[in-house]
Amino acid sequence: MTVRFAILGAGRIGQVHARAVASTEGASLVAIADPMAAAAQKVAANYGCDIRTIDAIAASDDVDAVAICTPTDTHATLIEQFARAGKAVFCEKPIDLDLERVKECLKTVSEENATLMVGFNRRFDPDFMALKKAIDDGKIGDVEMVTISSRDPGAPPAEYIKVSGGIFRDMTIHDFDVARWLLGEEIATVQAAASVLTDSEIGKLGDYDSVNVILTTESGKQCTITNSRRATYGYDQRIEVLGSKGSVSAENMREANIVLADESGFHQPPLLDFFMTRYIAAYANEIAGFVAAVSGKTATPTTGHDGMVALALADAALLSVAEQRVVKLSELKVST
Amino acid sequence: MTVRFAILGAGRIGQVHARAVASTEGASLVAIADPMAAAAQKVAANYGCDIRTIDAIAASDDVDAVAICTPTDTHATLIEQFARAGKAVFCEKPIDLDLERVKECLKTVSEENATLMVGFNRRFDPDFMALKKAIDDGKIGDVEMVTISSRDPGAPPAEYIKVSGGIFRDMTIHDFDVARWLLGEEIATVQAAASVLTDSEIGKLGDYDSVNVILTTESGKQCTITNSRRATYGYDQRIEVLGSKGSVSAENMREANIVLADESGFHQPPLLDFFMTRYIAAYANEIAGFVAAVSGKTATPTTGHDGMVALALADAALLSVAEQRVVKLSELKVST
Amino acid sequence: MTVRFAILGAGRIGQVHARAVASTEGASLVAIADPMAAAAQKVAANYGCDIRTIDAIAASDDVDAVAICTPTDTHATLIEQFARAGKAVFCEKPIDLDLERVKECLKTVSEENATLMVGFNRRFDPDFMALKKAIDDGKIGDVEMVTISSRDPGAPPAEYIKVSGGIFRDMTIHDFDVARWLLGEEIATVQAAASVLTDSEIGKLGDYDSVNVILTTESGKQCTITNSRRATYGYDQRIEVLGSKGSVSAENMREANIVLADESGFHQPPLLDFFMTRYIAAYANEIAGFVAAVSGKTATPTTGHDGMVALALADAALLSVAEQRVVKLSELKVST
Amino acid sequence: MTVRFAILGAGRIGQVHARAVASTEGASLVAIADPMAAAAQKVAANYGCDIRTIDAIAASDDVDAVAICTPTDTHATLIEQFARAGKAVFCEKPIDLDLERVKECLKTVSEENATLMVGFNRRFDPDFMALKKAIDDGKIGDVEMVTISSRDPGAPPAEYIKVSGGIFRDMTIHDFDVARWLLGEEIATVQAAASVLTDSEIGKLGDYDSVNVILTTESGKQCTITNSRRATYGYDQRIEVLGSKGSVSAENMREANIVLADESGFHQPPLLDFFMTRYIAAYANEIAGFVAAVSGKTATPTTGHDGMVALALADAALLSVAEQRVVKLSELKVST
Structure with a gap:
């Protein structure tokens, strides 16, 4: 077919x-x-x-x-x-x-x-899939803490920011989905800090460019997410998971795999510049996953429900910043 | 003299x-x-x-x-x-x-x-000093976000836990001091999550073994600290600082600098096992710094005031966990 | 067109x-x-x-x-x-x-x-191209020494060995071409050592599985090539070039870019398994280079003459092993 | 005692x-x-x-x-x-x-x-000792090929060169000893190439500054040594050993263990600058080894015979360069 x-x-x-x-x-x-x-x-x-x-x-x-x-x-x-x-x-x-x-x-x-699949491309990145497989294979024991670093090389234009729904709904939403995927347990609470550090224009639009989030599950597993709209050295996309028996981490990908050494030290090229190059394999795998689901070979990998919960986590993060407190996901009234 | x-x-x-x-x-x-x-x-x-x-x-x-x-x-x-x-x-x-x-x-x-110097040994670690120097030399521009990963290889005995004051006052206190040192601005707010994940005995003593903390300064700079009482791969001590022009990070130190490659992949030895081996050079530098201060050559590097503020941050983190909210350092009534 | x-x-x-x-x-x-x-x-x-x-x-x-x-x-x-x-x-x-x-x-x-182009795919590998560009951009000054490590994951079948012309003409020939490309000066002399270490069957066929070669140019630049028909950890393909101002090296590519840490240390996956996966981008670039040449946009990147000189170097290496002496390329009577 | x-x-x-x-x-x-x-x-x-x-x-x-x-x-x-x-x-x-x-x-x-011990400090370097232990523990199976990269940060003064005995006897001699230590089998043949590339003054003194050597043992194991009197990025000291089941390598040591990332890429400090800093632990272990031998606890770790054979290998390398041929160690009439 x-x-x-x-x-x-x-x-x-x-x-x-x-x-x-x-x-x-x-x-x-x-x-x-x-x-x-x-x-x-x-x-x-x-x-x-x-x-x-x-x-x-x-x-x-x-x-x-x-x-x-x-x-x-x-x-x-x-x-x-x-x-x-x-x-x-x-x-x-x-x-x-x-x-x-x-x-x-x-x-x-x-x-x-x-059949509805929501495009959370990161679950299809070969390195993140290898990381997930290591967890599923029991290599690190029980998952305890997830650390997600996600930084864009630079901020999008103001026109985009205006309709983006803000950094939590536009950028962190990917990390919320990754957190759920890797924690293996639904998230119970959200707390966040948000600042404008890279571009005051972003603040004028009511948005933030620098955020940190702590998520916890009912059993106490924790996840931190760190986001910035600016990383001069490229598109920074790292995940680290600590478990009872060890940790597994996915490293960044560079433009080229070379090292230059000179009087001033050792030098490697910047990271791949953005999602179009960094996640090229992920996009291909994502469509392949959708095709497999439509063909009836597998369940839909990332569902509408996944999309909804990730959005609810973004809303909870915003509420946490507004009210300076820990927000329970249950306050958002989404079934998990 | x-x-x-x-x-x-x-x-x-x-x-x-x-x-x-x-x-x-x-x-x-x-x-x-x-x-x-x-x-x-x-x-x-x-x-x-x-x-x-x-x-x-x-x-x-x-x-x-x-x-x-x-x-x-x-x-x-x-x-x-x-x-x-x-x-x-x-x-x-x-x-x-x-x-x-x-x-x-x-x-x-x-x-x-x-003259009173409080022993925050990490400020004297050669790698962390090199990282601080890179910041002071303007290599990363303005500091925006600090990420501190600090994990002990294993939990101390229950007898120690009992008199330790809890993980924030015993373990995170070092990271609070490092955060202040690197942010270059006093910390305004503290929020934290804390769980018992590695050893239920720790919970019975009223303490935690797994915590994440977000600190913010008045101007919106942020710092995250992640702590665990267990890291099977050794004493995990990393710092990463993101600035407007780049980032600088200090990597872990291994038992030996070798790589073994075989059918199953590439293998490197675990990290140095604990603070006695990991910070051997830091302890020497620390005493040298004290001697220089006592000899009148320099100001005292880490003062009683530094010790007090770090403890106040620990108290604020505990309060944040108890009340599930962001705590202002000013609530603790320490002058900064 | x-x-x-x-x-x-x-x-x-x-x-x-x-x-x-x-x-x-x-x-x-x-x-x-x-x-x-x-x-x-x-x-x-x-x-x-x-x-x-x-x-x-x-x-x-x-x-x-x-x-x-x-x-x-x-x-x-x-x-x-x-x-x-x-x-x-x-x-x-x-x-x-x-x-x-x-x-x-x-x-x-x-x-x-x-128009004749000979398929030396390595010149088209993105990492090796980045390394070459660093040299051409003067990043390491004058080239002095090239070190090429090239190891197959495992030996080919005996049927292939029989018609391969031997390791120098079949495997090292790629490295000879890379050496000429990077030295930027014609090779004057060849000396080599060759053994059978991985599989005695290879020896019975009159071939070798483990060789080292030293090449020198007229002005004294040197290149070493190390080859083995067996590397349990994958397809090992590295180049390092030392120049008057520094060095540049191209690292291997792994199956996935993850690190697992546990009690026994830090672990990374094996290398990409063979030329079909390792040089997938190189093969695409190679054909694109040929198309550009046929379209008259560029000169032919790797010519018949390149193919002939690489073969002559293989013959010289064989002669060196047979006669236990340094062989001049001029003895082979190829114009360079 | x-x-x-x-x-x-x-x-x-x-x-x-x-x-x-x-x-x-x-x-x-x-x-x-x-x-x-x-x-x-x-x-x-x-x-x-x-x-x-x-x-x-x-x-x-x-x-x-x-x-x-x-x-x-x-x-x-x-x-x-x-x-x-x-x-x-x-x-x-x-x-x-x-x-x-x-x-x-x-x-x-x-x-x-x-009791006579000759100071071959590299055998006592903690990283090289860890590499040797991995070999002795059978981690890489049978040793097949050893690759030694040894480059000084800069040439010694002409006064030193004059009395040094030349690069093979002064610098490569350490690598000859390491080769013997790691090959686990006596060396049978030597071939070498030698040039003057970094400083024509060295040539005027009849010495070389850039050499490559291939050693073979009776059973066909091979070792390559690459030396240069100049490496702008620091004191370059690496060893890699390929065996039947895998490889083990010892990496260089840097001035500090930090990474700076900026628009131009990722940067690490140069290597430790010379033998005084690089081998500080090795010198301590060496004396400890001598003390243990003098105390009768162990055999002498590096004997006068080791010193003699390393010198004979240097002489053989010089002869190989002079006569452009493979030299048998037996020609030097040293018992091995």
Whole structure:
């Protein structure tokens, strides 16, 4: 069986997924939709697929699945439209910036018994998968503490910040999902600190650029997340997990694997510059995982529920900063 | 000028300082005091010094300085006694487990215009000093975030836990001091999470073995501290500082600098096993720093005030855990 | 302009090049030839190309270039056939195992004014390219010494050894080419040691499995090459270059970028297992380099002459082992 | 039993050994000898020992052992004098630059049944000892290939070069000894290349600054040694051993264990600058090893015979360069 795809949105991330679909065994790219004709034409030309409207895709018999790569404020509505149209849906995070809207959307997905996968790409990174496998293989015993370092090379433009939902919902949300994945136990409480240190413009927009979060589970396992919108040395993405028998950590990836030594010491190149290069393999694995799920070979790897809980953790972090206290996830009224 | 030392207490840490004094240029070891005759005799034999009582040392004309290496509950009283006796005082942390007692003790030190140095050995570790120098040299621009990982290889015996004042006052206190040293700005707030994950006995004693702390300064700089009483791979002591222009980190030290490669991969030896081996150079530098201060060449590197603030941060962390909220250091009523 | 390719030989390396051609911008795969129908059909199905005979390809108007991926003993004849047919030729190393036959073949190529590129894939590895760029950028000053470590994870089957021409012509030949590339000066002398240490069967076939070579240039620059047919920890491929101002080295690549720490120490996964995974990016870059040359954008990166000199160095190494002396490359009568 | 030492020569290496003797349990420093009064007085003051003439030391009843740290051309005669005087002798390498003189000297040592240890400090480096232990523990199976990289940070002054015996006898001699130690089998053949690349003055003195050597044993094990008199990034001292089951390598030691990351990449400090800092622990272990041997607890770790064979290998390397051929160690007529 081949899963026949349409991509909604031909922007940067839409192009990433188009390439992933085209190179995935068992998947084919049938159509691309984008209001910007030039963007759609570029994808159509590169991969030899049709250009169609979103509604035409919903009505297409030759499309089994869609990848939603449109602006965030359209996600929930499109998920609902395509769930109703009987298509399997892959959607970039987040489902919506409003937790209640997400709950409503998931209700529809559930009623339609639709397949929905939310794009948490990091679970599909080969190094993070190897780290997870080491944990699952019992190499470090019981997980006790997770430490996630995630720093962007630089802040996004103000226009993006404005519609991003803020750093917790836009950036930390990935780390919240990774934390849940690795802790192996639902998160019970959230506490956070947030500052503006890299760019005062971000503060004027009501957002933060530097945050630290502590998560705890019911049994006392802990996770810390450290985020910054600026790391001059590249896209910093590290995970370390301490367990009863040892620890496992995933290191960063560099532009090149060389060492220069001179009078001033030893030098290595900066890190891969951003998610497009750092997670190139992860995006391919992610689509392959979706294809396997749609083909009925596996369960959906990252569900709508995962998307909802990660958003609730972001909301809890914001509340913790506002009220300077530990927030229980149960206050957000999401089932876990 | 040679600074003539007496060591109070011939236990493990007293022996470390005896060796450091004996090998420091400009210092000589004159006397050792310990109620356990065998312990005192061993030090006396190794370094060719006298055995005297504490009171005799206080009255000795040939002693310029003492290093207090006795149990914690004697520290404050001894500091006061030797400050009054006109001796320069080096005291192992903490001054006392009770913040009010510490304030009282420091009042005496101040009235006597005595030199008091508190033993925060990490500031004297060569690698951490190199990291601090990189910051001071402007290599990473403005400091924004400090990340301190500090894990003991294994928990101390229950007898020790009972009188330790708890993990924040016994173990994290070192990290609080390092945080202040590196942030370059006084800490304004403290929030913490604490669990018992490695040994339920620790919980029965009312203590924790696994904690994470977030500190913030007035301007929004942040520091996270992660502590565990167990790290199977050795004594884990890492610091990472993110600044506006880059980051600097200090790596762990291994038992040997070799790599074994075989069918199962690449293998390196565990870390140095504990503070006695890991900080051997730091203890020597620490005494050298004290000698330089007593000789009038430099200011006292780590003062009684530093000891008091670190203890207040520990108290604030405990309060944060108890009340599940962010605690302002100002609530503890210590001048910073 | 699109360079239209035919691949001769649908074996392991033919498949590598088919994939590279298919994914290279400016290249298209038109035809595959292989006497084994099943192998040819698999490539044809994967990439949607024709199956043709070699002679039909030589006569095809819609083929601009061929990649020769057939057994070694057919290389020279096919190069001549396609040079005469006016096709650009990419040929896997070696051109032939006999130096005189290589000279004859290159004469034909020259007379036909044909484009011939020999597949020395390592020059196209991203890490080695970054190392070369550091040298060319003057980062290490004048090159003085090159150290090449190249170890296979395990020996090839006896059937392969028999027709391989021996370790110097089969394995070291890549290192000879890398040495010439990095020394930036023609090699003047060769001395070598060779043993059978990993598998006595190899010795029975008259070959070696463990060799070390020292090369020198006229001006005294030196290069050492160390080869083994066995490295239990994976495909070991390292280069280090010492210059007047410093050194630059390229490190190995692992299966995953994680570190496991436990009681016994720190552990990392083995290296990528062999050339198919280790040099996946190099093969793609190599074909892209050939396409650029055929399109007239650049000079041919690795020429027939490069192939001939590398083979002469292999012959010189064999002679050195046989006669236990330093051999001058000039004895081999190749123009450099 | 305490081994009572006299040090002959109060220069740089004499001071290193004086400190080592003073800090070694079971050893005491009784006397120092040096024609330069100031140098002798400095050592005497630092360690509280006598100043005596060499002849007085030879006649001293309170001296059990001497450490010969005088210029090379006095070594053999002093060894003979003190062997005859019934003292245990530790002598810095080399015994003499002339192989025949060495043989003669060892004959006397043997006739007097004296203890003679030659100072090959690298065997006592903690990292190299850990590497050797891994081999002895069978971690890499049978040793097949040893790779030794040894580069000085900069060339010694011309005055030193003149009396050094040349790079093979002065610098490579250490690596020859390490090779013998690690190969676990006597060396049968030597071939070498030698150039002047870093400083033409060295060439004018008839010496080389850049050499590579290949050693083989009777059974075909191989060792390569690469030496340069210049490495801008510090004192480069690495060993790698390949065996049938894996490899083990010893890495370099840096000035500090920190990493700086910025826009241009990741940076670590240079290596420890020279043998005085790099091998500080090795020198201490070496004297401890000698003391253990003199005390009858162990065999002498590095004997006069070891010194002789290392010198013969140096002579063989010179002959190989001169005659451009592989030289058999048996040509040098040393018993192995």
